[in-house]
Amino acid sequence: MNDFEKKFSNLRNELTLSSDERASMRAYLASQMHTPTKQVPVASPYPYLAFFMQPARMIALVLIVAVAGGSTTTLAAEDALPGEALYSVKVQVKERLESALAFSTVKKADAEIRHAEERLREIQLLAATDKNEDIVMAVEDAQAYLNAAKGRINTLMENDPALADAQSTFAFALSANADIIEAQALERTDAAGVSLTSLARAVRGESEEAVAENSERAEKVIDKARERVVSRDLEASTRETLLGELAHVEAELAKAHALSSLKGFARAERHAYRILALADSAERISDKTGKQIAISFSKAAPEEESAPITAAARVKEPAVDVMATTMMLSAPEEPTYERDDDNEYKDEDDDDRKLRFRVVEDDDEEEDKDADTSDSSGKGSNRDARDSRD
Amino acid sequence: MRSTSTYEEAYLSAYDEHADAVFRMCYGKTSSREEAKDMTQEVFTRVWVRLSDGKEDIENLRAFIFTVARNLIKDYYKKKKSVLETDLPEGTFEQVSTGARQDIESESALVLRALSTLDDPYREALMLHLVEGMPIGDIASLLRERPNTISVRVKRGIEKVRKELHLEKP
Numbered sequence: 001m002n003d004f005e006k007k008f009s010n011l012r013n014e015l016t017l018s019s020d021e022r023a024s025m026r027a028y029l030a031s032q033m034h035t036p037t038k039q040v041p042v043a044s045p046y047p048y049l050a051f052f053m054q055p056a057r058m059i060a061l062v063l064i065v066a067v068a069g070g071s072t073t074t075l076a077a078e079d080a081l082p083g084e085a086l087y088s089v090k091v092q093v094k095e096r097l098e099s100a101l102a103f104s105t106v107k108k109a110d111a112e113i114r115h116a117e118e119r120l121r122e123i124q125l126l127a128a129t130d131k132n133e134d135i136v137m138a139v140e141d142a143q144a145y146l147n148a149a150k151g152r153i154n155t156l157m158e159n160d161p162a163l164a165d166a167q168s169t170f171a172f173a174l175s176a177n178a179d180i181i182e183a184q185a186l187e188r189t190d191a192a193g194v195s196l197t198s199l200a201r202a203v204r205g206e207s208e209e210a211v212a213e214n215s216e217r218a219e220k221v222i223d224k225a226r227e228r229v230v231s232r233d234l235e236a237s238t239r240e241t242l243l244g245e246l247a248h249v250e251a252e253l254a255k256a257h258a259l260s261s262l263k264g265f266a267r268a269e270r271h272a273y274r275i276l277a278l279a280d281s282a283e284r285i286s287d288k289t290g291k292q293i294a295i296s297f298s299k300a301a302p303e304e305e306s307a308p309i310t311a312a313a314r315v316k317e318p319a320v321d322v323m324a325t326t327m328m329l330s331a332p333e334e335p336t337y338e339r340d341d342d343n344e345y346k347d348e349d350d351d352d353r354k355l356r357f358r359v360v361e362d363d364d365e366e367e368d369k370d371a372d373t374s375d376s377s378g379k380g381s382n383r384d385a386r387d388s389r390d
Numbered sequence: 391m392r393s394t395s396t397y398e399e400a401y402l403s404a405y406d407e408h409a410d411a412v413f414r415m416c417y418g419k420t421s422s423r424e425e426a427k428d429m430t431q432e433v434f435t436r437v438w439v440r441l442s443d444g445k446e447d448i449e450n451l452r453a454f455i456f457t458v459a460r461n462l463i464k465d466y467y468k469k470k471k472s473v474l475e476t477d478l479p480e481g482t483f484e485q486v487s488t489g490a491r492q493d494i495e496s497e498s499a500l501v502l503r504a505l506s507t508l509d510d511p512y513r514e515a516l517m518l519h520l521v522e523g524m525p526i527g528d529i530a531s532l533l534r535e536r537p538n539t540i541s542v543r544v545k546r547g548i549e550k551v552r553k554e555l556h557l558e559k560p
Contacts, residue, residue, distance in 0.1 A: 004552070005520055008501060008517075008520035008521050009520065010497075010498055011414065011498050011502070012521050012522065012523070015413075015414050015498065015502070016410045016413065016414075017410055017427070017430070025427070025430065025434075026402065026405060028431065029405060029431070029434050029438065032438065033401070033442070133546070140511075140535075191545065195539070195542060198536060260538070
């Protein structure tokens with residue numbers, strides 16, 4: 001425990017009721033248990049204002065003033081963001097007025113959807129700023145608001161089953177906006193980013209359990225892949241490369257953990273599986289053909305740090321003349337994230353760490369050549385392989 | 391339906407267990423021993439009123455006690471504000487005293503003063519975690535928040551207290 005935390009834990013012992021105080025309060029409470037108390041309201045010396053001191057009445061007062069005095073204030077409040085002065089006018093007055101004036105259940109549901117969407121749009125606007133504290137607070141408020149709104153929609157629907165449409169519109173509209181928020185969150189690495197992803201997740205109904213499950217699964221696969229790489233009969237250099245790749249996957253996992261991102265976990269899991277498969281295949285091929293396998297990952301040139309890392313696996317086979325087969329294991333269909341040197345994710349459909357698997361004759365010169373080709377690009381490797389033979 | 395005496399027992403043992411924690415939370419807000427005492431008593435009175443109405447389940451007693459305490463602490467702020475605004479005659483509301491108790495050692499007094507400058511959500515998260523020693527997960531389920539939110543609040547609370555106390559980051 002550090003010094004700073006100690007200051008706090010000291011409070012626990014220093015700041016207590018004295019035993020007298022505790023005992024007399026206990027006696028008082030025990031005596032109250034059998035005499036139900038009614039609170040006597042205290043009359044205020046300002047009876048007119050006092051009437052409006054309750055939140056609901058205050059809102060009514062502001063409402064009356066707003067309607068009577070024209071709606072300039074409410075119009076000005078339209079664009080207010082959490083933390084700004086007019087924001088409460090917007091939520092408490094303008095939106096409540098809209099809900100109150102929506103007389104049919106359909107219109108009421110409509111208003112709910114619009115307001116809920118507005119909450120998420122506000123977050124998106126805030127997320128475009130660097131007011132981190134406001135973001136964290138606003139996310140909390142928005143979450144509470146959305147939960148309540150969901151409840152209201154459900155109640156509306158119970159009364160009017162025809163509103164099933166509204167319910168799904170609500171879900172779709174929100175998850176679309178949540179996607180935008182998550183994309184924004186992935187651009188940041190601070191606490192606000194964590195807050196934003198958790199909002200997006202909650203809106204889409206992805207539970208903590210789903211995240212826990214996914215992270216657990218990814219971890220398990222990574223462990224399995226490591227065990228496989230270590231236990232398989234591989235050439236030392238192959239093993240080293242695969243372990244290097246595994247370290248990279250672990251970095252992906254760490255990032256996913258930091259943001260509790262389902263997508264991040266899925267990607268780490270997929271990449272770990274690839275290592276696992278690679279270890280299996282390498283051993284199998286060398287078993288069957290009696291030849292050694294060498295897998296090399298060649299990194300892209302430094303100025304293109306974000307370019308795919310290419311893996312080329314070769315069967316060393318001195319005797320046979322031409323035996324070049326190259327497979328491109330292309331990127332999976334779903335969009336994936338590529339880590340760049342800023343430690344952020346980018347959506348890269350095409351350039352997801354491509355794996356190159358080659359079977360060519362063992363020759364030092366060729367190896368260099370191959371390294372070059374894989375540096376320049378991961379594509380068109382079929383022809384490359386053949387070239388190197390001829 | 392449980393018998394009345396089961397309720398009474400559960401209530402009084404909950405008092406024994408949580409009175410100090412509630413007292414500390416109130417103190418964190420008010421910086422006044424007397425007021426914190428009054429508030430603690432009020433918290434437990436309200437808890438009993440609800441309990442005896444049969445509106446609350448004793449299974450959730452701890453969570454309920456803390457909820458009542460939080461609400462009262464929130465109200466305290468409103469009351470204090472309206473006292474300032476309308477300048478009510480003395481004695482209308484409970485006395486607003488500000489001096490911290492002498493018998494609390496000066497360093498703790500400083501920590502307390504720094505705590506009282508925090509916003510409610512940050513202070514309560516910080517106090518539950520660091521003073522009461524509750525794990526983040528427990529606090530989250532107690533306050534019905536996500537663990538993420540709580541750890542963010544604790545972190546930010548610590549930052550602010552550090553700043554308030556002019557402490558460097560370790």
